[in-house]
Amino acid sequence: MSDKEPVDTDAVRSASSALFDLRTVIAILFLVYGVVLTVMGFVSDTPAELAKSGGIDINLWSGIVMIVIGAGFVAWALLRPLKPPVADEAE
Amino acid sequence: MLLAQADLRLNTTAIDYVLVAFYFVLVLGIGVVARRSVSSSLDFLLSGRSLPAWVTGLAFVSANLGALELVGMSANGAQYGIPVVHYYWIGAVPAMVFLGIVMMPFYYGSKARSVPEFLRMRFNATTQRVNGVTFAIASVLIAGVNLFTLGLVLEALLGWSLYVAIPIAALVVLAYTVLGGLSAAIYNEVLQFFVILALLVPLTVAGLARVGGWDGLKQKITAAAAGNTDQLHSWPGTSLTEIANPTLSVIGIVFGLGFVLSFGYWTTNFAEVQRALSARNMSAARRTPIIAAFPKALIPLVVVVPGMVAGVLVPQITALKAGGDSGGITYNNSLTLLMNEVLPNGLLGVALAGLLASFMAGMAANVSSLNTVFTYDLWQDWIRPGRSDRYYLQVGRLVTVVGCILAIGAAFLAGSYSNITDYIQALFSFFNAPLFAIFILGLFWKRMTGTAGWTGLVAGTIAAVVIDVLTRVNVLELSSQAGSFVGAAAAFVVGVAVAVAVSMVTQPKPDSELVGLTWSLTPKESREHTTTGEDAGWFRSPVTLGVIVIVLIIVLYFVV
Numbered sequence: 058m059s060d061k062e063p064v065d066t067d068a069v070r071s072a073s074s075a076l077f078d079l080r081t082v083i084a085i086l087f088l089v090y091g092v093v094l095t096v097m098g099f100v101s102d103t104p105a106e107l108a109k110s111g112g113i114d115i116n117l118w119s120g121i122v123m124i125v126i127g128a129g130f131v132a133w134a135l136l137r138p139l140k141p142p143v144a145d146e147a148e
Numbered sequence: 149m150l151l152a153q154a155d156l157r158l159n160t161t162a163i164d165y166v167l168v169a170f171y172f173v174l175v176l177g178i179g180v181v182a183r184r185s186v187s188s189s190l191d192f193l194l195s196g197r198s199l200p201a202w203v204t205g206l207a208f209v210s211a212n213l214g215a216l217e218l219v220g221m222s223a224n225g226a227q228y229g230i231p232v233v234h235y236y237w238i239g240a241v242p243a244m245v246f247l248g249i250v251m252m253p254f255y256y257g258s259k260a261r262s263v264p265e266f267l268r269m270r271f272n273a274t275t276q277r278v279n280g281v282t283f284a285i286a287s288v289l290i291a292g293v294n295l296f297t298l299g300l301v302l303e304a305l306l307g308w309s310l311y312v313a314i315p316i317a318a319l320v321v322l323a324y325t326v327l328g329g330l331s332a333a334i335y336n337e338v339l340q341f342f343v344i345l346a347l348l349v350p351l352t353v354a355g356l357a358r359v360g361g362w363d364g365l366k367q368k369i370t371a372a373a374a375g376n377t378d379q380l381h382s383w384p385g386t387s388l389t390e391i392a393n394p395t396l397s398v399i400g401i402v403f404g405l406g407f408v409l410s411f412g413y414w415t416t417n418f419a420e421v422q423r424a425l426s427a428r429n430m431s432a433a434r435r436t437p438i439i440a441a442f443p444k445a446l447i448p449l450v451v452v453v454p455g456m457v458a459g460v461l462v463p464q465i466t467a468l469k470a471g472g473d474s475g476g477i478t479y480n481n482s483l484t485l486l487m488n489e490v491l492p493n494g495l496l497g498v499a500l501a502g503l504l505a506s507f508m509a510g511m512a513a514n515v516s517s518l519n520t521v522f523t524y525d526l527w528q529d530w531i532r533p534g535r536s537d538r539y540y541l542q543v544g545r546l547v548t549v550v551g552c553i554l555a556i557g558a559a560f561l562a563g564s565y566s567n568i569t570d571y572i573q574a575l576f577s578f579f580n581a582p583l584f585a586i587f588i589l590g591l592f593w594k595r596m597t598g599t600a601g602w603t604g605l606v607a608g609t610i611a612a613v614v615i616d617v618l619t620r621v622n623v624l625e626l627s628s629q630a631g632s633f634v635g636a637a638a639a640f641v642v643g644v645a646v647a648v649a650v651s652m653v654t655q656p657k658p659d660s661e662l663v664g665l666t667w668s669l670t671p672k673e674s675r676e677h678t679t680t681g682e683d684a685g686w687f688r689s690p691v692t693l694g695v696i697v698i699v700l701i702i703v704l705y706f707v708v
Contacts, residue, residue: 111357
């Protein structure tokens with residue numbers, strides 16, 4: 058189907074599909090959540106709050122793990138970028 | 149009841165709502181961006197068959213990580229303990245591997261766009277229509293159940309009225325599926341998978357820390373049960389099956405849960421199979437359910453365990469387990485009560501986003517599979533054939549809107565049933581068990597005829613409905629859980645018996661029309677797939693992956 062369209066739409070398509078790389082979206086989610094939770098972990102670490110989660114600063118640790126996972130997805134997306142023609146070959 | 153409502157409200161602050169809002173922005177953003185890549189009905193309804201296996205695999209798990217799964221299984225964990233892992237290890241993983249290795253070559257290889265379309269190829273148009281209509285009805289009913297439970301959570305946690313919460317939830321699901329079609333639904337399912345893990349993993353870690361680790365949890369459960377350790381061992385699971393005899397209980401789990409119910413659900417439910425059909429090639433399609441089996445095998449660690457923690461940590465649930473007054477609280481509240489008990493603000497917002505995501509996952513899966521079946525199987529192949537692709541794309545979008553509106557109605561219908569789990573298990577025994585029967589027979593017995601296909605389906609469904617009615621009016625003295633198992637077994641047996649009898653007196657299809665649709669007439673090469681380029685390597689072999697995951701569940705069974 059795409060071969061009937063003008064050539065320049067392919068460029069638009071690949072640009073939007075790069076933006077639409079799911080790995081980027083997952084990375085954004087984890088990085089934003091990770092940073093917010095890490096900050097929350099540093100700000101609110103009174104003994105009463107720590108006791109709630111059994112003495113672990115769960116906000117801080119979850120935040121750090123999420124930042125690492127987010128960074129992992131960024132690295133994956135950068136190292137192995139999407140190849141837009143894959144979808145067209147299938148058709 | 150008023151008191152119970154107040155107990156259930158989460159201690160949320162502004163930062164929690166910011167995190168929830170951010171998630172919804174991403175979800176709707178995916179819908180908007182996905183719209184740009186939708187240019188044909190195949191794009192909209194099957195994602196143009198272009199998705200990589202890790203995406204379809206995670207969507208496959210996520211489509212099943214809906215409301216009932218998360219809330220229901222943590223509730224079961226609180227009530228029954230470790231035996232609940234059977235639902236995952238014997239009740240899901242083997243069927244998922246079977247789907248990938250044995251059945252996917254036929255599904256994907258036939259180029260069928262849906263389960264009903266496959267039935268038309270193997271049997272005839274009547275079978276396609278019977279299955280298409282029943283599937284459409286079942287999808288709307290089950291979408292309604294998901295929507296209703298989502299509304300219940302919003303009502304309890306945020307204080308919204310059901311009449312506000314249900315339409316708003318439907319509107320969000322509608323917005324992203326109508327914009328981006330299946331791609332948006334699948335991409336969001338993958339995102340949901342990660343948010344749900346971001347809810348479950350910290351909840352499990354913090355919960356275990358509060359009860360003194362795994363050993364502390366075991367001690368507390370043993371103490372609460374007055375020295376009885378049944379809740380800490382997976383076998384024989386007598387409390388779960390309600391079968392007193394241990395041997396019969398094991399047989400019930402292996403054959404009832406492990407064979408009839410689980411194979412029926414995982415191998416023929418189009419909401420699941422559709423995720424694999426949208427993979428980019430045969431190799432990715434076969435790997436989809438097997439990749440999904442890995443997280444499926446591990447999810448109980450973060451669903452059943454927090455349930456068990458709630459059973460000893462949350463005062464209301466502890467009281468409920470001890471048989472005392474719990475003030476209107478049920479096991480279904482375990483997950484949210486534990487969230488409130490152990491998670492600080494910040495993570496609570498992430499958890500709330502994860503919970504909402506899980507409810508929407510189930511409904512989006514129902515709606516997106518409904519519009520594929522309605523558009524292709526009922527509208528294009530039956531009612532209005534021969535129009536342009538653009539026309540069917542419009543129909544697909546319209547069906548999404550209508551489906552969401554009907555689901556709102558079905559949500560209030562589901563609310564009128566006292567026990568939602570019973571309702572949904574009865575639906576599965578009506579629709580999935582007979583379908584699995586004729587599928588397996590049709591796959592391995594080429595003599596089975598087209599007429600036998602739809603008569604077997606109808607007879608199996610009638611058998612399941614009869615058992616359900618007999619159980620309800622107490623002619624059969626069975627618990628509701630055992631009732632749906634017997635119903636599923638009856639549907640399977642009657643379906644096969646009628647199909648065999650009808651095949652004997654009707655004309656089979658010529659062999660030439662069955663190539664690629666039955667086992668014996670499909671050359672081995674065409675059941676295989678390419679193993680070069682992006683599909684090379686032992687770690688991309690469906691059989692190798694399947695063996696690894698089966699070994700994994702055997703090892704897990706040795707642990708507990």
